[in-house]
Amino acid sequence: MGLLTQGSPMSWDKTQQHAEHVHKHGILQFLHIYRAVGERRKDLLQWGDEVEYMVVAFDHENKRARLSLTGEEIAHTLQDEVERVDSNHPTLWKPEYGRYMVEGIPGQPYGETMSEFNTVQENMRKRRQEAASVLKQNEALCTITSFPRLGCPGFTVPECVPTPVETGASKSLFFPDEAISKHPRFGTLTRNIRHRRGEKVVINIPIFKDRNTPSPFIETFPNDDGEAAKAALPDHVYMDAMGFGMGNCCLQVTFQACSISEARYLYDQLATMCPILMALSAAAPFYRGYVTDVDCRWGVISASVDDRTREEKGLEPLKNNRYRINKSRYDSIDAYLSESGEKYNDIDLAVDKEIYEQLVKEGIDHLLAQHIAHLFIRDPLVLFEEKIHLDDANESDHFENIQSTNWQSMRFKPPPPNSDIGWRVEFRPMDVQLTDFENSAYVVFVVLLTRAILSYKLDFLIPLSKVDENIKVAQKRDAVRQGMFYFRKDIYKCGNVTVGGCGPAKNVPETDAEEYILMSIDTIINGKKGTFPGLLPILNSYLESMEVDVDTRCSILKFLKLIKKRASGELMTAARWMREFVTNHPAYKNDSVITEEVNYSLIWKCNQIAEEQAECPELLGACFNKVNCNETKTDAF
Template structure:
């Protein structure tokens, strides 16, 4: 969830007085880090995953499931029993936005040897078991991207009511402040986004029009006063709080590169993969008790933290603000970072020109300088009184204040001051899956892809505007089978050479339309003769040339089979599987409504699948388990 400072949070009015101070010193802190470690080379390959979990309570008597608001207490117990007494504990636990959420990571990063891939699922299983051991029999931790009835009356345990017109952080019609993590960062973020924007955030998700769904679909909001729900659109599911986005769960992977040049190269190449993997991992079709017409959470979370004013959104003439800003601060990247990416940067980039000039005077090259200067058009959203005046030579809180609240598909991460951590990139678009097997498969696929990109000097770059178009397509219903995505036709083109750690086209010409074309995800992942070789065949070729023990090779191939069959449509995405479950439920009236009973039945089954109590061949194939619950699985 980014920087977690402790102390006394400032209001938005107080915070904005220090906005220029934070930006100025954030840039100084970045430059101090950069100049210290820009020549750093040969860092060891390390990587790690982050899995977010929800805590749920099953009321079997009344057949309801609710979100349990005790994440903070659970987190404290997990840390007390784990990392606080054993620095080598195999799991680490961190807070997340919802008070019903926690985040788990490996205790130590994974390294560069292939055998590490055989430990990923086991570590995820340990996390699930470790957290589950603290819960009574009727409670569980689940890896569901979006709780289907989030924001419906009584969705929390214990139950709280929203406070739309009273003092509070979100002023939501649906989401009570008690569902926000008690760490002051989270409620301060919520409140300050609303204050900076000048109104509540507005999230409108198109509703899925089933045969009995009213048309037009128009909701009434009994607890709304005046214009409190004025942003609600016809034929859309309306949400009005940060919790509807940041209260969802995801799966992320962070990589340490051997150098800054390699990190920038990976950042660019993986940015083109983000919409493909997002569609492939689609797992969020339901919002606020309704069936939506999207499969991914990305647009929801983007709107949930959109702090832009009306002026910045282009709805009013610029008067009190400096910039028109095209996107929320949670969105896809706006520029490539490597030298080879420059010719593909075809998105108009709003930058702070003074910061850009400062950076270039200090020797920062154009692509990196404009990236930082673009991030720093944003204001700090949280500031703690004790963290205003810092030692810029040895601290980076002001830089991270802006950096960590630009939530993009990829994040470029400089090393923390005075640490042995190298230059890193974070891959952020994936939706969390139901089982440890699935989550492991997606993580291993992405990590293997980075190894192949570096080993084979692959080049996926296309105009960034086309990647943005892919992001829109990726969120649509059943995009993995129905969507068409722009992708580079020749990713192994001769004439790509290594120059200063960056693989750049020797001819240096502008990109031509013939370089890329529209492809299905099946073609991109599995290949199509005469069109594209496919990412999986390239990964398999790489594996054949590596020394890998039999058990690890078998594990990896099982993961890749899942990816292959999800891409071809032979296996369902979680989103498609959930839709079919609801559509076939005896209580479903084909009106796009998800009742408490339907939600209960769905999540009971999700929990049983995740814990290995029942199989789900249409989702993960025919499986066997080495250990129960939630053992290693083999796709046949």
């Protein structure tokens, strides 16, 4: 979630008064970091994952599943135990936006050796077991992306009633402030985003039209002061609070590169993969008690923190604001960072010109200066009275204030001051999966992909406008089977790798052939003869070139087989499986409504699958925990 500073948070009006100070000193802090470690080389290739969980309370007698507002307490209990027992403990814990949420990460980063891949699932199991040990009776730790009845009456334990009044944080008709973490950052973010934009956030997600769904689908809101009626669109599910986005769960992976140039290269290459993994990991088809026509959380979370004013969105002439801003603070990236990516930067980019010129004058190259100056068109949203005047040479809170509230699909992360941490990139688009096995599979796939990118100097770059189009496609219902995505045809910069009989195009001038074409997820991941080699065959080629022990090879194989079969459609995404579960439930009325009973059945089934107490071959395959390591390469990929 970002910087969890403690202190006395300021109102939006007071925060705004210090915005120039934060911008000025945030840039000075970045420059101190850059001067200190910009030329550093040979940092270790390390990486780690972040898994977010929801604490669910089951009422089996009344067939209800609700969110337990104990997540923050659980996170503190677990982390206190970690710090008391062992500084090298295998897990670490943090609170998250929702009081029903917990974030777990490995206690130590994973390293360069291939054997590390054999420990990922076990570490995730360890996290789930540790958290389960402090749960109350009939509570469960669930890795579900979106709770289907989030925002419905009585969705929390204890039950809380929304108070849509100005003195609260969200002013929501549906999401009670009591469901927001007590850490001052979260409530302040919620309030200040609303105050900055001058109205509540507006989230409209198209409803899935089943045979008994009203058409047009139009909601009424009894406690509305008129704002909701104005904002809600016909045939859409309307939501009005940050909690509907930041109250979802995700799966993220962070990589430490060997140098800043390598980090920038990875940032660019992985940015093109964000829509592909978004569609592959789709796990969020339900919102505010309705079946919707999207499969991912991305659009919801993007709208939930959109603090742009009407002027910044281009709806009114610029008067009180400086920039037209095309996207929310939570969205896809707007510029590549490497030299090879510069020619594909075809999106209009708003930058703070004074900051850009300052950075260039201080020796920062054009692309990096442009990136930082673009981040700094945003205002600070949370500022603590105790954290205004800082030592710019040894602290980075003002830089992180802006950096950590630009929630983009990729994040480029400079090292903290005076640390041995290197330049990092964070891969952010994935929905969290139901099981530790699935989450491990997606993490291992992305990490292996970075290894192949660096080893083979792969080039996935396409115009960023096409990446944005892919992001839109990725969120659509069943995009993994139905969507077509722009992807680069020739991904070998050096032209010296051939995989599966489909290497780089030969003797074809770049001007005579499109660099990218529309492909299916199946083609991108598994390959298609004569069209594209496929990422999994490339990863298999990479693995064949490495020394990998049998156990690790077996673990990797089972993970990649899941990715293969999800991409081909042989196995369902979580979103598709959830849809089919709901639509086939005997209590479902084909009206797009998820009742308490349907919600209970779905979440209980999800919990049983996660706890390995129920099989789900259509989601996981017949034997997801064991793979015959004598399978041939052809069988596997």
